Structure formats: structure tokens, C-alpha cells
Amino acid sequence: MSNDIGSPIPPLPERSAQDAAAEGAYPPPTATYQSPNPAPASQPSYQWAPQPQNEPKKKDRSTGGAKLAGLVVVAALIGGGVGFGGAWLGLAAFDGSDEPAAVASNTGQGITINNPDDVNETAAVAASALPSVVTIEAQSSSAGGSGSGVVLSEDGYVLTNTHVVTLGGATSDAQIRVTGSDGTLYDATIVGTDPIYDLAVIKLEGASGMTPMDFADSSKVNIGDNSVAIGAPMGLPNTVTTGVISNTNRSIEIQSSAAPEGDDTGGGQGGEGEDDNSQSPWFFDLPGQEEQQRQSAESIKIAVLQTDAAINPGNSGGALVDDEGKLIGINVAIATGSSSSEEGGSIGLGFAIPSNIAERVANEIIEDGQATHGLLGASVTPSSAVEGTTTTGAYIAEVVGDGAAEEAGLKKGDVITQFNGVRVNDSVDLTAQVRAAAAGSEATFVYVRDGEEHEATATLGTLE
Incomplete structure (x- = not known):
């Protein structure tokens, strides 16, 4: 079986971690605690x-690696809850005082700031x-x-x-x-x-x-x-x-x-x-x-x-x-x-x-x-699995008509080595990157054909 790869969230306000550390006071919740006791898995x-x-x-209220x-x-x-004991640990108080911040429970550990004047x-x-x-x-x-x-x-x-x-x-x-x-x-x-x-x-x-x-x-x-x-x-x-x-x-x-x-x-x-x-x-x-x-x-x-x-x-x-x-x-x-x-x-x-x-x-x-995902319109396999190939990447085994691969001019035997600027080591990499892109988005490819490197662009299809 071959691999075919074929209103937004508003900007969030900037605030530094150091400011939050200096300002924040997070009171601990009142809770009963139990230690986890994981059941062994087969x-x-x-x-x-x-x-x-x-x-x-x-x-009440990059770069790829082997x-x-x-x-x-x-x-x-x-x-998983089945077979486990319960546990709840709250965030300890962090009030900026000189005294050690209280932990959420004496049977568990929260986030304790012992020296607010020297926060790492x-x-x-x-x-x-x-x-x-x-x-x-x-x-x-x-x-x-x-x-x-x-x-x-x-x-x-x-x-x-x-x-x-x-x-x-x-x-x-x-x-x-x-x-x-x-x-x-x-x-x-x-x-x-x-x-x-x-x-x-x-x-x-x-x-x-x-x-x-x-x-x-x-x-x-x-x-x-x-x-x-x-x-x-x-x-x-x-x-x-x-x-x-x-x-x-x-x-x-x-x-x-x-x-x-x-x-x-x-x-x-x-x-x-x-x-x-x-x-x-x-x-x-x-x-x-x-x-x-x-x-x-x-x-x-x-x-x-x-x-x-x-x-x-x-x-x-x-x-x-x-x-x-x-x-x-x-x-x-x-x-x-x-x-x-x-x-x-x-x-x-x-x-x-x-x-x-x-x-x-x-x-x-x-x-x-729901979310959309790109579709290349080609069947691919690792180039390392194809006899005679000398380039690491995703080998095009078949191009589907009227797809993004055909639009980009890709042909059987081409080896894709980059997708949207990201290194492609095999068909797993290519599939993951194509799926990461939105349907209908423009994609760029670098591929090798007959020992020569080429670049191409195409509009991705929609994974149904």
C-alpha cells in the first residue's frame, strides 16, 4: 500500500514571564489528595x-534528521483512570513576599517559590x-x-x-x-x-x-x-x-x-x-x-x-x-x-x-x-526502497490526474526533497508536511529528476 500525500483566534497580548512571576499570586485550591498508584500494563x-x-x-463561576x-x-x-488512584495537585501561592510560598498540600507538591527575589x-x-x-x-x-x-x-x-x-x-x-x-x-x-x-x-x-x-x-x-x-x-x-x-x-x-x-x-x-x-x-x-x-x-x-x-x-x-x-x-x-x-x-x-x-x-x-488538510495527488514511497535511486526523499510512484502534483509538473520517478522549505527524508515526512498545510494553499517543492534539482509550485487539493 503506497502513501499518497497527495473568525481566527485574536492575537494574544504580550506579557513577559518575568512580569508574570513578579505580579502573579495564585492561591492554592482546597482539595483532598491521593497519590497515584499506576496499574501495570501488559x-x-x-x-x-x-x-x-x-x-x-x-x-460559582529545521532540519530533518535520520x-x-x-x-x-x-x-x-x-x-488512564482505570486501575489508578486519584491525585489532584494545585498551584501553590506565589505572592512575591519574602516568606516561602505555601504548597497546595502536605501530601503533594505544588509550585513553590521559596525566594521570590531570586526567581530563575x-x-x-x-x-x-x-x-x-x-x-x-x-x-x-x-x-x-x-x-x-x-x-x-x-x-x-x-x-x-x-x-x-x-x-x-x-x-x-x-x-x-x-x-x-x-x-x-x-x-x-x-x-x-x-x-x-x-x-x-x-x-x-x-x-x-x-x-x-x-x-x-x-x-x-x-x-x-x-x-x-x-x-x-x-x-x-x-x-x-x-x-x-x-x-x-x-x-x-x-x-x-x-x-x-x-x-x-x-x-x-x-x-x-x-x-x-x-x-x-x-x-x-x-x-x-x-x-x-x-x-x-x-x-x-x-x-x-x-x-x-x-x-x-x-x-x-x-x-x-x-x-x-x-x-x-x-x-x-x-x-x-x-x-x-x-x-x-x-x-x-x-x-x-x-x-x-x-x-x-x-x-x-x-x-x-472542522479543519482542512492539503492533498498532493500522488502516490509516494521512500526513495530508499526504490532500486537505483541515489537521492534521499519521497519517490513519486504515481501522479493522479488534475491534482497538485500534476499541476507542479511532477512525474513518476521524481524524488521530492523539500516541501515548503522543509527537508523531506522519506514519504512519512512528505505526508506529514502536506497534511500540515491547509487545503487550497500554495505549496513549493524541490525535487530531483535525472540527477538535476528543480523547483515548482502548486495549489494543494483538499483531503476528503
Whole structure:
């Protein structure tokens, strides 16, 4: 099987992390705490993070790199409630006084600022970004789980992952509760989901005065830049971890029962040929539905930022921010070292959907209830799998009539090496980049034909 790739959110006000650290006072919620007690899994994959059993009372109101050698398991970062003890940790007070800030509970850890006069960069980033990250709980008649989300607007639009609000594709009508960083509880409804890029937008009922996340330009992120992951790993809300961006142009493939049935979003609109999964070291099991995912023939391919900030189950849908507290990515997956390990966890390979892609998809969902994705109109396969090719990239196996590829003048045997300025190493990269672009947008290509490099432009079609 071949791979065929064939009103917006208003600008958010600028505010520095240091200002937020100097100003902010976030009182801790009153809550009962329990420590998480994860149940062992037979296969490492997605694990639902523990859900709170005793809830607070509701208030009134680039460059591409070679794929990793060896076997790794890419696991979604949503956590599961079944078999877990509950846990709720609130944000500690940060009042700018000389006294140590109070932690939320003596049985848990909040964000504690012991010396407000000497706040480091990570503490300032946390103070700035934490109010814009929420914890999401989804529950159906047969399953439940939790993840994280990023606040988009003062009236409660929140961006997260599709697999968080659909319980790994198991349901389309889960009951959703959301907890703000200050402990306020909200009911929420799904505005729209985008299983092609595993993103979703929900709306909190009765929300007002929330703190929207400030978006950075993810196309300007460099390898080595500082990164801070914020979310609820293992059911521990308001958790902050730090690291660096370890790659800016990684593409991963995900077997997904949430993907549209009958659509090989891994690549192919219009062709039949070799499936490039055989050469991929990546495995991706959606949380709580591991067996179903392994049996699914559907897949999605997404472009991601790679970070070594510690990311764990429960971080799904949460924020990856830069050293100014601005969003650079939506946390979506981790890699673990073995398909036979009992529990998934961070080994320093985390993945986030770039903020530019996430913002476009969120805007379209809010406006229209769904997002669009580009279509190339060609069947492709890794050039490394084609005998006689000497160029790394995506090999054109077939061009579909009246598509973007034909418009660009691409022919069978061409090897695409760049798409919209991004390096293409294989068909997974090309599919992920084409899907990241909006339907009807103009795309630029660099391709090799008969040993010579060429450039072309075309208008992408629409993935149906």
C-alpha cells in the first residue's frame, strides 16, 4: 500500500514571564489528595493518568534528521483512570513576599517559590504559562481518562488532542470535565476534532476571565532552544519539566482508530504500492485502546518538534513553551525504549505538534467545526526502497490526474526533497508536511529528476 500525500483566534497580548512571576499570586485550591498508584500494563503504550477521586468543590463561576536506529515505542501522553488512584495537585501561592510560598498540600507538591527575589527562568516561565494550562477528564460508560489542554480565549476555548476527548477513538460523546490551574471545575463540550493531526477544541461552559496562552512562531524554533513542558503527567496537574529542543523536523506515524475509516492518511490518495511502515522503527499505540489500535489499518502521519523535556502519560494536549512562556507545541507523544516494557515513561524523547500547525487547525475548528488538510495527488514511497535511486526523499510512484502534483509538473520517478522549505527524508515526512498545510494553499517543492534539482509550485487539493 503506497502513501499518497497527495473568525481566527485574536492575537494574544504580550506579557513577559518575568512580569508574570513578579505580579502573579495564585492561591492554592482546597482539595483532598491521593497519590497515584499506576496499574501495570501488559504492553507499554498509552496509560490513562489517574483521575481525581476527591474533587475540589465547584466554584460559582529545521532540519530533518535520520530516524532513530533500533526499536522504540511512541506512546501517546494521555493517562488512564482505570486501575489508578486519584491525585489532584494545585498551584501553590506565589505572592512575591519574602516568606516561602505555601504548597497546595502536605501530601503533594505544588509550585513553590521559596525566594521570590531570586526567581530563575523556569520558575518565571511556570508562573507565566501555568494559568493557561488545564487538566481534562473524559468519561464514557465504559472508559475514562485524563489529559491536558491549552487555553485559547478568555471565554474558555481550549486546545487539546483528539485522543484525549475521544478516549483514544473509543467514543465521540464523552462527558468532559476541565479543571483550571486554580482548581476551578468546568463542564465542557467538544467544538470539533481533527483526527488527521490529533487535535481538538473544546469549550468550557460558563468560563470567563481565563488566561489565553501566547503563541510563538514555531518555524523559528532552533535545535538547542530551551523548552518547558506543562501538563498533568501521571495525574499530577501543574507539573513543569524543562529541557531543550532536540529536533525541529521529525515526523512520526500513528496507528489510530480515531482516523477516518477507509482513509489512508498515512499517505495515499490515489495509488496502491509499497507501505513504508516496514522500514519505520516507530510504533504508536493510542491510550486505553492498545489492542484496537494494533489491529487498526488506519494511520496518521504528523510533523512534530522533538524535546528532551520529561513528558509522560497525562501530558497529552498540554503545552510545550519557550523560555518566554510562549507556546511552541502541543504535547502529543513520547518514545519508550522497548515494546515489551511494562510501563511507558520518559526517556528523553518527547514530541509536540508545532504551534503554527496547532493554531491553524484550532482557528478552522472554531470557525467551521472542522479543519482542512492539503492533498498532493500522488502516490509516494521512500526513495530508499526504490532500486537505483541515489537521492534521499519521497519517490513519486504515481501522479493522479488534475491534482497538485500534476499541476507542479511532477512525474513518476521524481524524488521530492523539500516541501515548503522543509527537508523531506522519506514519504512519512512528505505526508506529514502536506497534511500540515491547509487545503487550497500554495505549496513549493524541490525535487530531483535525472540527477538535476528543480523547483515548482502548486495549489494543494483538499483531503476528503
